[in-house]
Structures are given as structure tokens and as C-alpha cells.
Amino acid sequence: xxxxxxxxxxxxxxxxxxxxxxxxxxxxxxxxxxxxxxxxxxxxxxxxxxxxxxxxxxxxxxxxxxxxxxxxxxxxxxxxxxxxxxxxxxxxxxxxxxxxxxxxxxxxxxxxxxxxxxxxxxxxxxxxxxxxxxxxxxxxxxxxxxxxxxxxxxxxxxxxxxxxxxxxxxxxxxxxxxxxxxxxxxxxxxxxxxxxxxxxxxxxxxxxxxxxxxxxxxxxxxxxxxxxxxxxxxxxxxxxxxxxxxxxxxxxxxxxxxxxxxxxxxxxxxxxxxxxxxxxxxxxxxxxxxxxxxxxxxxxxxxxxxxxxxxxxxxxxxxxxxxxxxxxxxxxxxxxxxxxxxxxxxxxxxxxxxxxxxxxxxxxxxxxxxxxxxxxxxxxxxxxxxxxxxxxxxxxxxxxxxxxxxxxxxxxxxxxxxxxxxxxxxxxxxxxxxxxxxxxxxxxxxxxxxxxxxxxxxxxxxxxxxxxxxxxxxxxxxxxxxxxxxxxxxxxxxxxxxxxxxxxxxxxxxxxxxxxxxxxxxxxxxxxxxxxxxxxxxxxxxxxxxxxxxxxxxxxxxxxxxxxxxxxxxxxxxxxxxxxxxxxxxxxxxxxxxxxxxxxxxxxxxxxxxxxxxxxxxxxxxxxxxxxxxxxxx
Numbered sequence: 001x002x003x004x005x006x007x008x009x010x011x012x013x014x015x016x017x018x019x020x021x022x023x024x025x026x027x028x029x030x031x032x033x034x035x036x037x038x039x040x041x042x043x044x045x046x047x048x049x050x051x052x053x054x055x056x057x058x059x060x061x062x063x064x065x066x067x068x069x070x071x072x073x074x075x076x077x078x079x080x081x082x083x084x085x086x087x088x089x090x091x092x093x094x095x096x097x098x099x100x101x102x103x104x105x106x107x108x109x110x111x112x113x114x115x116x117x118x119x120x121x122x123x124x125x126x127x128x129x130x131x132x133x134x135x136x137x138x139x140x141x142x143x144x145x146x147x148x149x150x151x152x153x154x155x156x157x158x159x160x161x162x163x164x165x166x167x168x169x170x171x172x173x174x175x176x177x178x179x180x181x182x183x184x185x186x187x188x189x190x191x192x193x194x195x196x197x198x199x200x201x202x203x204x205x206x207x208x209x210x211x212x213x214x215x216x217x218x219x220x221x222x223x224x225x226x227x228x229x230x231x232x233x234x235x236x237x238x239x240x241x242x243x244x245x246x247x248x249x250x251x252x253x254x255x256x257x258x259x260x261x262x263x264x265x266x267x268x269x270x271x272x273x274x275x276x277x278x279x280x281x282x283x284x285x286x287x288x289x290x291x292x293x294x295x296x297x298x299x300x301x302x303x304x305x306x307x308x309x310x311x312x313x314x315x316x317x318x319x320x321x322x323x324x325x326x327x328x329x330x331x332x333x334x335x336x337x338x339x340x341x342x343x344x345x346x347x348x349x350x351x352x353x354x355x356x357x358x359x360x361x362x363x364x365x366x367x368x369x370x371x372x373x374x375x376x377x378x379x380x381x382x383x384x385x386x387x388x389x390x391x392x393x394x395x396x397x398x399x400x401x402x403x404x405x406x407x408x409x410x411x412x413x414x415x416x417x418x419x420x421x422x423x424x425x426x427x428x429x430x431x432x433x434x435x436x437x438x439x440x441x442x443x444x445x446x447x448x449x450x451x452x453x454x455x456x457x458x459x460x461x462x463x464x465x466x467x468x469x470x471x472x473x474x475x476x477x478x479x480x481x482x483x484x485x486x487x488x489x490x491x492x493x494x495x496x497x498x499x500x501x502x503x504x505x506x507x508x509x510x511x512x513x514x515x516x517x518x519x520x521x522x523x524x525x526x527x528x529x530x531x532x533x534x535x536x537x538x539x540x541x542x543x544x545x546x547x548x549x550x551x552x553x554x555x556x557x558x559x560x561x562x563x564x565x566x567x568x569x570x571x572x573x574x575x576x577x578x579x580x581x582x583x584x585x586x587x588x589x590x591x592x593x594x595x596x597x598x599x600x601x602x603x604x605x606x607x608x609x610x611x612x613x614x615x616x617x618x619x620x621x622x623x624x625x626x627x628x629x630x631x632x633x634x
Contacts, residue, residue: 004177004202006042006079008244013039016247019220022068025254025262033068035247041068041156043170046076048159049107050169052150053131056081059103059185063087063096063118064111066226066252069136069152071240073109074230078183078202079174085185085197086231088578089115090571097122100130103185103197103428108133109152113140120146179203185428186233188380189355189577197428198233198380207421208383209241211403215388216350216374222248222269225344227259228277232579233384234354238272241383263344271348274355275483276580278362278373281343283489287514291521303331307368314367315394336369345371350391352376354384355579357460359483363396375399377460381437381444383422387458398457408458409443415464416446466584468499474556476504478584481549481557488545489514490538493569493576495587496559497595503632505598506562507591508542509569515541530623533564543628550632558632561598563625566607594625603627 002008012021017036024031033041049060060077062070062084074084085103087096089111096118100108108130110116119126119133123146135141136152163170183202187195218224226239243250248269253262263271289300310328313320320328340346351366354376366373374389377399387408389400402408406420423444426434438444449464461467462477469475478496485494485508493509510533518541519526526532542564550558569575575587588595597605604624 003179003206004078004174004181005183005205005240005244006075006174007177008206009035009039009042009075010171010174012244012247016220019247020249021247022071022250022252024068024252025258025265028254030251030265038068038072041072042075042079043163044156044159045072045152046079046159046173047162047166047170048155048157049076049082050080051158051162052107052155054080054082054107057182058082058107059105060084060107060109061087061100061103061105062109062230063091063115064089064109064136065256066228066230066235066239067111067136068252069109069111070230071250073134073152074184074240077107078177078181079170081173081176081181083182083184086187086229086236088187088229088231091118091578092572093118093121097125098194099187099197100126104129106131110135112137116141116144116149120144123148177202179206182425184236186236186380187231187578189579189581195577196430196433199425199428200383201425204383204422204424205236205241206245207405208237208385208403209245211405211420211422212237212385212388213242213246214404215390216270218242218246218248218270218349220247222246222349223251223266223347224248224270225251225253225259225263225266225268227253227256227263228273229578232274232355233380234272234274237384238270260344264341265344267344267347269347269349270351271345272352272354272376274579275353275358275362278353278358278366279486282362282365282487283511283514285339285343286489287517291517299335303335304368306331307336307370308364311364311367314392315396317392332370339369340371348372350374352388354378356581357462357479357483359480359487360396361484361487365487367394367396377458378418379444379446381424382418382420383424386418386420386422393455395453395455395457398453398459400458401456402458408452410451411445413464414449414451414461416448416450416458416460417443418446419443470498470504470556472556474554476557481506481553481559482582484549484552485546487549488542490518490541491545493582495569495582495584497588497598498557501595501599503560504557505595506546506559507565507587507594508546508562509565510538510542512568529568530566530621533566534623534626536626539564539626539628543630546628547630550630555632559630560632561627561629563594563598563605563627566621566623566625567609597625598627 002011012035018034020032021035021038022033062073077084087099116135132150133148134150134155179202182199184200185197228235239250251266253259306327350372352374376385377387378385386406387399387402409417411417419442448460449467450460462479481496482494485491492511495507498504512529524537546559571578604626606624608622610618610620
């Protein structure tokens with residue numbers, strides 16, 4: 001059996017050369033790439049890199065949207081004994097410099113003019129380390145004269161010429177590959193510090209793909225849509241590891257804005273997304289139902305309770321009575337199938353969520369509609385997955401059972417420990433952090449707090465550092481409360497505080513698009529995000545949702561005071577990670593004056609902040625943030 005990802009590619013190219021492996025939507029038309037063409041692109045680009053000076057154990061950095069060229073570049077690097085590192089396409093220049101420098105990248109593959117401009121800006125710091133910046137979308141780059149820039153197809157052409165003089169070199173290099181060779185450096189989420197670079201081998205990636213597919217098999221004729229950043233381990237896990245292990249078709253949408261339309265056209269059998277995507281879909285459905293006709297709203301409100309009853313019956317592993325079956329069949333036929341079709345989920349066999357906890361309300365919502373949504377638990381350091389729900393054994397408060405070849409145990413301090421063939425080799429150039437993360441027996445220390453229930457299901461409470469103890473001794477998870485709040489279509493993000501303080505408070509970010517639609521419908525005038533967030537009418541609709549979330553919480557964990565932030569929390573401001581996880585400690589430090597106001601008797605707090613526009617212009621925002629106080633008694 002193959003030991004490396006390029007060896008799997010060669011196997012598929014030999015066995016099914018004319019079968020479609022990849023498709024990309026360009027100007028509305030799906031352009032196919034067969035396994036043979038896939039292999040030829042990778043081979044040509046690999047030999048081109050080799051001719052330009054790529055050496056085994058070098059690193060190729062890749063930044064851009066999901067396109068076939070990303071996979072060509074990654075597998076090309078691996079074919080020659082090198083490794084790749086992915087960079088999030090929305091990273092600012094300083095973040096790009098950090099990753100390229102720390103990974104020792106000698107080549108950078110960049111998608112387009114936007115990414116090339118970032119590299120030109122930081123080139124003085126990269127000169128001497130990086131040989132070439134290779135771009136694959138030439139639009140707008142015709143007049144760029146930098147000698148270190150090179151077009152992707154020109155590298156492939158160089159590789160084809162090189163092969164004529166060195167026949168068999170590529171095949172020999174691929175054949176030498178071992179499971180223990182490094183395949184990728186993958187950035188960790190970086191919720192508490194600068195992202196680390198996890199060293200993952202081909203063996204790590206393939207073992208994860210093999211074991212996930214043992215639980216939830218995919219067929220070679222199945223479809224997958226690759227739309228989440230390939231720098232994220234979850235997308236590497238799906239598009240690369242599982243895709244090459246099984247040989248299913250990977251589809252690339254035309255643009256981020258067309259993802260839902262393109263997914264609807266493809267109708268994938270598997271979807272893997274972080275919670276923010278599922279939260280966004282729920283908000284979308286809720287807002288559209290509010291804006292639809294009275295009859296359609298009536299049908300939706302009739303169908304959803306039936307869906308919830310069926311979902312609860314299945315969660316309890318009970319056989320649904322005949323009457324419920326008939327009602328659910330009608331609800332599915334008349335309502336749910338249409339909603340799933342609009343979301344591109346109609347042909348779905350199973351859907352996964354991972355990267356952070358998904359709120360139980362979101363989970364119930366999708367199961368009510370018949371979407372087989374399952375929680376995955378893992379980390380970058382274990383190739384994204386160690387635990388998953390099994391079909392027919394889904395508990396929304398758990399993340400499921402370990403996949404084959406994976407052990408999970410709880411340390412004495414409550415920390416979740418994991419061990420499997422997918423555990424990373426270590427952190428690149430960081431032996432101290434490696435020693436803290438992976439002990440001598442091979443156990444990965446997750447940093448998460450959790451426990452196993454009576455059925456062996458893993459329950460994740462929160463990051464161990466984030467679990468708080470309230471003044472009365474009650475332990476609570478801020479993330480759990482935040483997820484309940486985010487079930488509201490009007491709340492995009494929430495940050496909950498408690499612990500060292502006498503009661504629970506929250507910062508809330510409104511969902512600008514959904515609240516904006518609501519404001520227009522109800523004739524509430526506004527100008528900017530800041531202006532809309534401070535409207536009394538907006539506070540009232542958000543307050544109603546906070547009270548709804550409070551109703552399900554024990555009294556000590558209920559939110560007593562909250563404010564609506566004047567700006568959206570932003571990854572560019574380091575307030576969120578690139579996967580949209582909250583950097584809680586940084587926010588607490590940056591907005592300590594707002595937290596102090598929440599724990600005082602103040603009814604409002606003045607803020608002044610400087611925002612920077614994309615063109616470099618700055619503006620100062622001055623406003624008073626209203627503080628809402630709630631009755632948290634029973």
C-alpha cells in the first residue's frame with residue numbers, strides 16, 4: 001500500500017486515469033481534472049521546483065483561495081521530499097512574514113495580485129531566504145517586473161523540459177517517500193498565543209483518513225466541496241487525506257460568494273465545517289423565514305416541532321411511533337427537503353462540525369431537518385480528529401467515541417489526553433513546547449477539560465484555562481453560554497466573563513447583515529455598524545434572546561449585564577483567530593475599561609477607538625455604549 005500522499009496520487013492515476021478527480025467552477029462552468037491530469041500537473045510543477053533549487057526537507061508556503069493549484073503545489077513539494085505550509089488567505093502582511101520566516105520556506109506559491117502584493121511589501125525581510133514567489137492567477141500582474149516573480153504555468157513548463165533531460169527522476173523521488181517523512185507544517189489555532197507549527201507526517205495524515213473512513217465510509221463516486229481555507233487542518237483532513245485515501249471527487253467553488261450556489265449544484269455527500277458555518281446557515285434560515293409569506297411561515301412553524309420530536313426520539317434511540325413517522329414524512333416532503341436543497345445539503349450522507357464546540361440548539365435544529373450532523377473532536381496536533389459521533393449514536397452534549405487506533409483518557413486534573421498514530425512529531429523549531437504537548441508515552445495533552453460519560457462518549461467542557469468558578473463555587477463554561485447566545489440570528493459573536501468577578505456579564509457583537517435587514521423592515525434608520533448596535537430597538541431584540549438563553553441556565557451562570565460592542569471582533573485585530581475562535585484573554589486586556597463598567601453601577605461607558613480602512617485611511621469612533629441590566633432571579 002502507498003505510504004505517502006503523492007504515492008496515493010500515483011496509484012489513482014494508474015488505476016483510474018480518466019476518472020474525474022477535481023473540478024473547479026470557472027465563469028459558471030465546472031472544469032474537470034482527471035486523475036491522470038492531476039498527476040501530470042503535480043509532476044511538472046514538482047520538477048519545475050526542483051530545477052529552481054527546491055531541496056528535500058525544504059518548505060513551500062502556499063497562500064490563496066481553494067483552487068486545484070494549491071493541491072498541485074502541496075503534493076509537488078511532498079513528491080520531492082519537501083513539505084508545505086498553508087497560510088490563511090486573509091492574513092495580513094506581518095502574519096505572512098511570520099509564517100514564511102518561521103517555516104524556513106524557500107518558495108512561496110501565491111494565488112493572485114492581492115497575495116503577491118503582500119509578499120512584495122515584505123520582500124526585503126525575505127530576500128535571501130525565498131528563491132521565488134510563484135503566482136497562479138495572472139490577472140493584474142502583467143506589468144509587475146520583480147525578478148523573483150514567476151507564473152505557475154511557466155514553472156510547469158520548466159518541469160516538463162527538465163524531465164526530458166532527467167527521465168524517471170520524479171518517479172524515483174516519489175517511490176523513496178516514507179510514511180515518516182514530514183508532509184505539512186500546520187498552524188495551530190493560536191487562541192492563547194502565536195500559532196505554532198505542528199509537524200505532521202504522511203503517516204499521520206493517512207492514518208487519520210483511514211480511521212475516519214472506517215467509521216464513515218465514503219465512496220470513490222462521492223462528491224466533496226472544498227470551500228474552507230486549505231491552511232486549516234480540517235480542510236487538509238478532508239480534501240487531501242480522505243480525498244486521496246478514498247479517491248472521491250473534490251470540487252472547488254468559483255468564489256467565496258458563490259459557495260452556497262455551487263454546493264447546491266454539486267449536492268455533496270459529505271460536508272465538514274466549523275461551528276461558525278452552521279451558525280450562519282441557521283441564521284440565514286431564520287431570517288428568510290421571517291421575510292417569507294405568511295403561508296410559508298405557517299408551514300415552517302408547523303413542521304419544526306415535528307422535526308424536533310423526531311430528533312429527540314432518535315437521540316433517545318427509540319423507535320418513532322407510526323403517527324410521528326407519517327407527520328415527519330409530510331414535514332420533510334413539504335418543508336425540510338426544500339430548505340436542505342436551498343442550503344446544498346439534500347444529498348448529504350453525513351455532516352461534521354469541529355474546531356470548536358457547537359451549541360446544542362444548532363445541533364437540534366439540523367437534526368430536526370434530517371441533516372445527519374455529527375460532532376468531531378480533535379486538534380491540529382492530531383490531524384484534526386480523534387473522536388466522532390457514530391451514526392445512530394448521537395448525543396448533542398458529547399463529541400462521540402474515539403476513532404479506531406485512538407485512545408482517550410482523562411488526567412487527574414480533568415485534562416483530555418489522546419494517543420494515536422496521527423499525533424504530530426512535534427512543533428517545528430520548538431522542542432520546549434513539544435515536550436509540554438506530547439509526553440514520553442506519546443499522550444497528547446489537549447489543554448481542554450472534559451470527562452467520559454457512562455457510554456464512553458467524550459464530553460468537552462471548554463479550554464481548561466477558560467473554565468471559570470463563580471463567586472458561589474459554581475463551575476461554568478463561557479463557551480457553552482456563548483453558543484446559546486449565538487443561536488440567535490441577531491448575535492454573531494459573544495464573549496462571556498465571570499470567574500474572578502461576582503456575576504456573569506457579556507460583550508455581544510450583532511450580526512450586521514441580519515440586524516440591518518430587521519432594521520429596514522421595521523423602519524429603524526441607521527448609518528454605520530456602531531450606530532445600529534446602539535439603537536434602543538436593537539438592544540430590545542438582543543435582550544429578548546439573552547433572556548431566552550438565561551432561562552436554560554442555573555441562576556449563578558445567568559448573564560446579569562451585557563453591552564453591544566461598537567465594532568465587530570476581527571481576526572486582523574488579533575481578537576479572533578483565523579478560524580474565528582475568540583482570544584478571550586486578549587479581549588479582556590484590550591477592553592478592560594468596558595469590563596470594569598459592566599461590574600460597576602454605570603448605565604453606559606464612553607469609548608474611543610481608531611479603525612483602519614483597507615485603503616490605509618483611519619477614522620476615530622467616539623460613542624457611549626449602553627449597558628443593559630437583567631433580572632436573573634427565578
